[in-house]
Amino acid sequence: MQSVALRLEGPVDRQALERLLRSQIDRQTFLRLKGRAWLVGKAQPLQIQAVGPRLECWFDPKAAVADQDHSPGLELVALGLQVDGAALEQELRALMGLA
Numbered sequence: 001m002q003s004v005a006l007r008l009e010g011p012v013d014r015q016a017l018e019r020l021l022r023s024q025i026d027r028q029t030f031l032r033l034k035g036r037a038w039l040v041g042k043a044q045p046l047q048i049q050a051v052g053p054r055l056e057c058w059f060d061p062k063a064a065v066a067d068q069d070h071s072p073g074l075e076l077v078a079l080g081l082q083v084d085g086a087a088l089e090q091e092l093r094a095l096m097g098l099a
Helices: 014-028 085-095
Strands: 002-009 032-038 046-051 054-059 073-080
Touching: 002 085, 014 032, 014 046, 014 054, 014 073, 014 085, 073 085
Parallel strands: none
Antiparallel strands: 002 073, 032 046, 032 073, 046 054
C-alpha cells in the first residue's frame, strides 16, 4: 500500500477538481481518496470521498463554524497499490494556478 498526503493553498474550482480527481482515480486506480477543499464564497469545506471508482463530494454544514477563517485550498490523502503522488500534485497545482 502506498499513500500521498497533499495540502495546497489557492483557489479551487469544484467542477474542475472533480473532473481531475475522476481522471486520476481512473488512471491510478486509487483504492481510497479523502480530503477537503475550501472554495471561495463557501462557508463550509467541500468534503471529498472516494472508494474505488466512486467519487462523492458534498458540503458539510457541521464544519462551518470550525473552518470559517480557512483560506482557499485543498487537503487530500490518496491510498492505492501504486500511487504517483508527484503526478497527482502536479495536476492539482496546474488546476489551481500554482504550477
